[in-house]
Every structure is written in structure tokens, then in C-alpha cells.
Amino acid sequence: MGSTCAGNPEPDTEIMAARRSALTTMARLTMLVKNYWKYGRYGFAILAILLIPPLLAFTRITLLMDYLFFPILWNIRVREPVFIMGHPRSGSTFFQKQIYQADRAAMFTTWEMLFPSLTVRMILRPIITGLKAAGVDILQTNDFGHQIKLDGVEEQEALFLHRLDSEMLHILCPWLILDDETANDGFRFGWEDMIPSDNSVRLLREFLKRQIYYIGHPTVIAKLNPSVFRLQTILEEFPDARIVYLVRKPEDSIRSFLSFQHKFVRRLLTPEEQAAYFRHKYKWSLALYRYFEYSKETIPEPQLLTITFTDLIQDTAGVLHNFFRFTDIAPAPDYWKTLSIRLQKHTKGHTNQPISEFGLRSQTIEDDVGFLKTEYDL
Numbered sequence: 011m012g013s014t015c016a017g018n019p020e021p022d023t024e025i026m027a028a029r030r031s032a033l034t035t036m037a038r039l040t041m042l043v044k045n046y047w048k049y050g051r052y053g054f055a056i057l058a059i060l061l062i063p064p065l066l067a068f069t070r071i072t073l074l075m076d077y078l079f080f081p082i083l084w085n086i087r088v089r090e091p092v093f094i095m096g097h098p099r100s101g102s103t104f105f106q107k108q109i110y111q112a113d114r115a116a117m118f119t120t121w122e123m124l125f126p127s128l129t130v131r132m133i134l135r136p137i138i139t140g141l142k143a144a145g146v147d148i149l150q151t152n153d154f155g156h157q158i159k160l161d162g163v164e165e166q167e168a169l170f171l172h173r174l175d176s177e178m179l180h181i182l183c184p185w186l187i188l189d190d191e192t193a194n195d196g197f198r199f200g201w202e203d204m205i206p207s208d209n210s211v212r213l214l215r216e217f218l219k220r221q222i223y224y225i226g227h228p229t230v231i232a233k234l235n236p237s238v239f240r241l242q243t244i245l246e247e248f249p250d251a252r253i254v255y256l257v258r259k260p261e262d263s264i265r266s267f268l269s270f271q272h273k274f275v276r277r278l279l280t281p282e283e284q285a286a287y288f289r290h291k292y293k294w295s296l297a298l299y300r301y302f303e304y305s306k307e308t309i310p311e312p313q314l315l316t317i318t319f320t321d322l323i324q325d326t327a328g329v330l331h332n333f334f335r336f337t338d339i340a341p342a343p344d345y346w347k348t349l350s351i352r353l354q355k356h357t358k359g360h361t362n363q364p365i366s367e368f369g370l371r372s373q374t375i376e377d378d379v380g381f382l383k384t385e386y387d388l
Contacts, residue, residue, distance in 0.1 A: 035066060038174040041192045045185040051278075054183070062174075069172050072127035073216060080128050086219045091248050092337050094233040095241070096256035097298055099266035101319045103165070105256060106233045108330055110163040111352060112341035116218075116225035118232065121160040123168050126217045128224060166232035169217050175210045177236040177294070181274040187290045188283060211240060211247045229339060238298050241305045252337060253309055255302065258319035259388045260379045261365065261372055264295045269362040288368040299379050318386055326353060 039062055046055035077083055092115070094102055110117050121138050125131055138160055148159050158164060170176035179186055186192055218230045237244065244251060268288055279287055306314065315336045322329050327349060334341060365372060382388060 035173050035175070036063075039063065039066075041186070042174065042179070042183055045183050045189055045192055048189065049185045051183075066172065066174075069127065072130050075129045076127055076220065080223065082223060083128075083219055086222055088215055088218045088222065088230060088248065090229065090250045090252060090337075091218060092229065092231040092252045092254060093237070093244060093248075094231065094235075094254045094256065095238050095302070096235055097238075097258065097260070097263045097267065097295060098235045099263045099270060100235075100256040100258040101317075101322045102233055102235055102256050105317070105322060105329075106163055106231075108326065108349070108352070109231060109333065111348070112334070112339065112345050114227060114229070114339045114341055115337075116221040116227045116230040117163050118166050118169070118217075118221055119161045120158055120164045120168075122221070122224070123164065123166065126169065126172065126220060128220050131224065165235065167234050167236050169214060169232075170210055170237075173210050173213060180291075181271065184275045184278055184283070184287050187294075188279075188286055208243060208247075211243045214244075215247060229337060231337075236298070238302050238305075241302070242308065245308065250313070252313050252315070254315045254317065254333065254336075255306070256317050256319065256322070257382065257386050257388070260295075260299060260382055261375045262319075264292065264370075264375060265365045265368075266362050267295060268292070268365075268368045272363065272368075285369060292368070292370060296378050299382060303382075303385070316386065318388060320388070 039058065042062075043055050043058050046052070046058060094106060096102055106117075109115065121134070122131065125134055142161055167176055167178060171178060214232075218232070222228060222230050234240070234244075241253070268291060271288075271291060272284075275287060276284065315333065317329055317333075327346070330349070333339075365375070
């Protein structure tokens, strides 16, 4: 169904591959700094120059040190990893948090993603425990979408920030997709840059190995929403991977996604820049939906589980039962007893703006990706 519903998402692979292979981490850092400077954010540019190179070097060095202090890493294999994907704001964070409570899989908390090295974690763990005990472990409140805590499970797409290779950079530096020169060199992750670096996915394997050892469970689960665009590369690196795809009515997910993004970029951009930014993010959303439809036929049927947002909200227990059967995971004994209590405590993180505030109409979205409503009975 690729060319019909996906709008022919295949790029010129030879040109794209050459461009990406030349785009090293330091090249992406240079682009980041250039954009901060070009658009008058001189303080950000200086901080990026001073802080990011030593942090990236520190991560690489300590990852190598892990093999010295934890030689068992040489023998750990990543088998049948589970990747949760879908358009952002499709219920994946809620779903991920319910799985985390099962306590039967290797999953990442925020501070573990910040410090993926086992060597560093052994040093910092008492400090993180102290911060939690002191109640100063909240990095983001619910006002920005959902609460982020140092020891709370979070979006593992952030792991790719260790290579500056993630759509998440758009929030930190929105000019990366506004500036044509930079965007054409690889920062419009997705519709114009659909061949991710193999090195990023190989580095992901290193992170997963450490988490398997650190948590002590053989199954590792990672939520990688924007990495729908890495799907082919991920399947090549992890051919036995199981993919969980969450899908929501596009109008609702796109509206929520743009509202979430607006909270971060509104203070950085002029009204004209905001209008251009959200036009690009809308293109990104369309490309993500279409690219998955184009690529899903390459996923072996037993390795794909599709979950609709409606089912997840209306029949959470049933969806979780299906997920645990799909992944061969047996939750902790008291998991089902406490599920209803957890669901009662769940609250919506933020209020969405009208879709018209982003220069869109419901009919526009219907015309662009309305086929999804039929495809998934949304």
C-alpha cells in the first residue's frame, strides 16, 4: 500500500545514505550551534559549545569503561526486544507506565537515560536516591503534558540525544527545521531525511544491553515514537524485534502533539516563525503515519501488535492482557489487583488548543490521512 496511502515515501536512497553517513555527531553539533547563533540565541550557542562536547565524550568513554568493570556485557545478547511506536500523543506514555508497573522487563527511567553507563550509575545511584527522598526529583510538571521524574519511566527516544540524532532536538532548537540550509542537511527528521544513521541504532543496542544487565530482566522494552522513521533500520539490527504500534484518530493525536510542542517553542519563536514551525511539524506528522503504513508490511505478522487509543482507554485491562501474551511477560502477582487503583489516579496532563490555532482544519487532516480511520476502525 506504499505508494497509494503513503505518498511514495521512499527517498533517493543513494543520495540520502551518503548525506547521513557524512553527518557525524560533531557535524550535527555544528549545525545546532550555527542555528542558535544565526537566530540570536548567543547564550545557547556558547553553552552548547562548552557543555555538549565534554558530555558526549564523557558518555562514550564511560561506555567503554563498562566493558572493563562489567565484562559480562561481552556475553549479553538483546533478544526479542519490544519497541513501542506510534504518533506522539497516541496514549503511548500512559501505556508505557502501565507496563512499567508489571516489574518484569528492562525499561529505562529518566536518569538512566541521562547516564547510560553502568560505571557512572554505580556512582550516582546514591545521589539519585537522596534527591528522591528529598522530593526534588521532578524535572517537568504536568503543565507541560506529563510529569517527568528522575526515577520515572520515560520516552526512550531521548537515548538518541547522545548522538544528537533525534526529533526531540526540535523542541530545544526549533530553528533546525525552520532554516532550509540546516534542514536539508538532515534535521527534518522524517519526511525529508528518512534513512537514519546505522550508528545510532547500533548505539541503541549498547544501551539495551546495559539495561538488561542493570534491571536483571531478559526482555527489554523501549518506547520510540519518532523512531517510526527508523523502523527499517531497527528491524535490520533486531530482526526478532516485536513492534507495538499505537494509533489514535489523527485529528486528536496531531492536535495534542502540536499543543504539546507549542508549550516549549512559543517563547522562542516569533508569530511568523511559529506558523512555519507548525506547518513543518504537521508535515512530519503526516509523514510518520504514512511511513508506518508503507513499512508495516515488512514486519512479520507474529511480531506486530496494533493497539488503538480507544481500546487502550476503554479496555485498559484487556489491552494489557493482550500485550503480555504477545511479549510472553508474566506481570508481578499483585499487578492486576492494583491496576484499577492506578487507573483511578491517572489524570490528563494538559489541555489541547483548537486545531485552527495551528492553521489547520479538521477537513484538511481528513483529506490527508483519513484512510487511517478506515484502516484501524478509529
